[in-house]
Amino acid sequence: MNQAPTDRTRIRRVASNAHYDAATLHAIIDDAYLCHVAFSDGKGAHCIPTACWRDGAHLYIHGSNGSRMVKTLLETASCVTITHLDGLVLARAAFNHSMNYRSAMIYGRFDAVEGAAARQAMERFMEKLAPGRQGEIRPGSDKEYAATTVLRIDLAEAACKVRAGGPKDDEEDLDWRVWTGVLPLARSALAPQRDPACTVAAPAYVREWASALALPE
Amino acid sequence: MNQAPTDRTRIRRVASNAHYDAATLHAIIDDAYLCHVAFSDGKGAHCIPTACWRDGAHLYIHGSNGSRMVKTLLETASCVTITHLDGLVLARAAFNHSMNYRSAMIYGRFDAVEGAAARQAMERFMEKLAPGRQGEIRPGSDKEYAATTVLRIDLAEAACKVRAGGPKDDEEDLDWRVWTGVLPLARSALAPQRDPACTVAAPAYVREWASALALPE
Numbered sequence: 001m002n003q004a005p006t007d008r009t010r011i012r013r014v015a016s017n018a019h020y021d022a023a024t025l026h027a028i029i030d031d032a033y034l035c036h037v038a039f040s041d042g043k044g045a046h047c048i049p050t051a052c053w054r055d056g057a058h059l060y061i062h063g064s065n066g067s068r069m070v071k072t073l074l075e076t077a078s079c080v081t082i083t084h085l086d087g088l089v090l091a092r093a094a095f096n097h098s099m100n101y102r103s104a105m106i107y108g109r110f111d112a113v114e115g116a117a118a119r120q121a122m123e124r125f126m127e128k129l130a131p132g133r134q135g136e137i138r139p140g141s142d143k144e145y146a147a148t149t150v151l152r153i154d155l156a157e158a159a160c161k162v163r164a165g166g167p168k169d170d171e172e173d174l175d176w177r178v179w180t181g182v183l184p185l186a187r188s189a190l191a192p193q194r195d196p197a198c199t200v201a202a203p204a205y206v207r208e209w210a211s212a213l214a215l216p217e
Numbered sequence: 218m219n220q221a222p223t224d225r226t227r228i229r230r231v232a233s234n235a236h237y238d239a240a241t242l243h244a245i246i247d248d249a250y251l252c253h254v255a256f257s258d259g260k261g262a263h264c265i266p267t268a269c270w271r272d273g274a275h276l277y278i279h280g281s282n283g284s285r286m287v288k289t290l291l292e293t294a295s296c297v298t299i300t301h302l303d304g305l306v307l308a309r310a311a312f313n314h315s316m317n318y319r320s321a322m323i324y325g326r327f328d329a330v331e332g333a334a335a336r337q338a339m340e341r342f343m344e345k346l347a348p349g350r351q352g353e354i355r356p357g358s359d360k361e362y363a364a365t366t367v368l369r370i371d372l373a374e375a376a377c378k379v380r381a382g383g384p385k386d387d388e389e390d391l392d393w394r395v396w397t398g399v400l401p402l403a404r405s406a407l408a409p410q411r412d413p414a415c416t417v418a419a420p421a422y423v424r425e426w427a428s429a430l431a432l433p434e
Binding site (some may be wrong): 034 | 254255263284285295304307308322324351353390396404420427
């Protein structure tokens with residue numbers, strides 16, 4: 001499926017980089033720890049970064065019940081965007097310079113996830129951050145869950161845009177004597193920093209951290 | 218100065234992590250290649266990722282004259298957000314898990330930058346991407362500049378939020394036998410990928426790429 005689900009998700013600029021399939025969307029979300037959520041209220045437009053994860057065909061976030069973001073998101077439409085920057089593309093012509101990236105935009109309205117579903121969602125979030133850790137930590141109390149809202153947004157109205165590869169210059173510029181190519185960027189994991197008060201041996205998800213997350217292309 | 222410039226920039230949640238000084242704001246912008254811009258139009262709220270750079274007390278972006286984003290940004294208020302994710306914070310209690318990050322939010326309205334100022338801004342952008350490259354490439358033509366809008370937003374109404382350091386658990390949870398600490402993340406540069414058609418030796422900004430951008434904490 002490479003057709004936009006709605007008019008506002010149809011990508012006009014460099015439409016050949018558009019993707020509307022679930023596999024591309026899920027991969028971009030699953031590779032992200034955070035998203036940016038846009039919404040408007042009486043004070044204008046806001047763009048708030050927050051942790052995110054996916055379960056099936058929904059993207060999840062959470063926040064304190066009292067937060068401005070949580071209150072407003074339950075009452076209004078929003079747009080959630082995730083962007084991974086993969087490199088700088090150096091072309092011969094100034095205006096053909098570009099960036100390689102993978103981005104996803106999701107339109108819709110968040111719903112609150114309640115009760116057992118909220119607990120399950122938060123445990124899934126922990127599983128994404130540190131697989132197996134949920135069984136090791138002091139779990140959330142009823143009071144903590146009661147003070148927190150878990151929200152989810154349906155992934156039905158979404159669009160992805162992906163640019164990869166080298167520069168694309170026009171025929172007439174190909175003789176310019178300048179270095180061309182890609183300066184790649186990636187998110188990478190650095191060595192874990194143990195809390196000074198911690199005397200427990202590192203579990204697998206900590207031992208494997210610095211190797212698991214390096215993302216060479 | 219650690220006082221919010223306006224009511225909508227005053228950070229309520231974990232206010233001790235708030236920063237309103239120019240040095241913090243400038244450092245967060247200067248370390249970013251892209252931002253997310255939120256605005257609203259008749260189709261709802263939008264959150265669009267785009268390249269950004271700074272000159273003095275303004276953040277700059279650019280886009281095609283015909284793009285939805287450019288047209289709308291010149292007519293309406295927006296919110297620009299930059300977020301750097303620095304690590305996952307693993308605590309003893311589920312609800313004390315956190316992330317280390319540096320984020321900046323800027324509120325205001327974009328203005329178009331015209332004529333010589335637009336050229337100067339775009340050259341400054343190139344200088345950020347690849348210092349010294351502007352003199353090597355085929356510069357933008359009058360036609361290319363005419364098809365592009367350079368926009369800037371004043372940094373006067375902005376707020377930053379920064380979390381760093383290890384987990385903070387409550388006294389009653391300190392005896393939990395679980396690994397605690399930080400799993401750090403950083404943006405890193407990978408080896409440059411030369412365009413197959415390129416026969417020019419790598420300049421300094423390419424040779425130094427993979428070492429210059431590694432950001433260990």
